[in-house]
Amino acid sequence: MNKALGLGLLVAAVGLAGCNDFQKSIDVPLPNYQNQLVVECYLENGAVPRLSVTESVPYLDNGQAAAAGSQVLALPNGQTVQLPTDVTVNLTLPGGRVVNLPFRPGLDAATGKYYTHSGTAALAAAAGQQFALDVQDKRGRHVVGTAVVPTFVPIDSVKYKFNTAVDRKAYFLTKWTDPAATTDFYRIQLHKGKPSNNSETDNDVRDRLFNGQAYAQVTRYRFDPNDTITATLYHVDSAYFNFRQSVRDARNANGNPFAQPAGIRSTVQGGVGVFSVLVKDQKTLILK
Structure with missing residues (x-):
């Protein structure tokens, strides 16, 4: 080994070992928190x-x-x-x-x-x-x-299509018609098997780009033959839509040192949380 290089590595090792002498525990006082x-x-x-x-x-x-x-x-x-x-x-x-x-x-x-x-x-x-x-x-x-x-917005149709006879993966399409002259918000879920708290997809959509028109939400090729897929379409208000967006932002910011802190945009006053009336339509297909 080159002597100069060897000496440099030795000095670096000694320097790193010496860093332990500079470690110090610090108690950071936290502000008093009022439970809500x-x-x-x-x-x-x-x-x-x-x-x-x-x-x-x-x-x-x-x-x-x-x-x-x-x-x-x-x-x-x-x-x-x-x-x-x-x-x-x-x-x-x-x-x-x-x-x-x-x-x-x-x-x-x-x-x-x-x-x-x-x-x-x-x-x-x-x-x-x-x-x-x-x-x-x-x-x-x-x-x-x-x-x-909210008013009831029905699902017009649900469809699926397999890609190839070899892969046999299907996309799933949910289509509905947005009411005209109003700003509308939606939550669209897909469940495989019996609908439960765990969904395959769960998306929030607003009608900024399709106000008063028919709209189709399409997945990637992810479903298998004989899967039973249920589409659930909720027509929701803006407060519930913003609440869900803020919850998603807060989850993404949690533990991320580069993210800005995100607060929950509650739909209630005096505490934290959500109060909403859900209006939904559902359609189910078995993929053959």
Whole structure:
């Protein structure tokens, strides 16, 4: 080995080893954080109203210390959430009648989602009607929100096509017609097999480029013969659309040192979360 090079490597090694002498632990004081109520509520015509009320915690919290009036709930996936148990939930129907949704935690078998409060009777919801939500606990926290029922936009057709006889992969096409003279927002999901909380695709679309026209959402070649595919089209309002966009941005920014922090654009006031009425159409095809 070249002597000069060998000496250089030795000096570099000594220098790196000496870096340990400059390490120092620093305690960074974090600002005091006030836990907020987190509400997630989606109403549907013909469905019993359910919602989940949880509690936000500091970003670096280990999720083990529950505040007074709350309990830590361990989920099957290993995660924990703070579950406030002193919460009163009231839903105001379009006619003005107030319905209390008692604390009755459970698991929705169809979606796989947990809920904390549930009604007893199915709702009747028509386009243009408004619902109001009132959530408050005994610690002075109060969350309110309103949601208007969107109009129903049907799926015109669903189609598929295989690429070659060798690969036998199919794309899936969902087509609908956008209402004219209005700004409209959509959520389009594709499920393989029985619809559940886990979808094959889940996209948000606005009609900026196809206002008043027919539009087709097409996937890549990703499905196999004999797959059962269900397309679900939601016609949603702008608040729900913006909420979903902000959640996606926050997830992308989490843990990314080069991303700008992203806040959640809630559709409720006084806390964090979403309150919306979902109006959907579904069509199912078996790929042969």
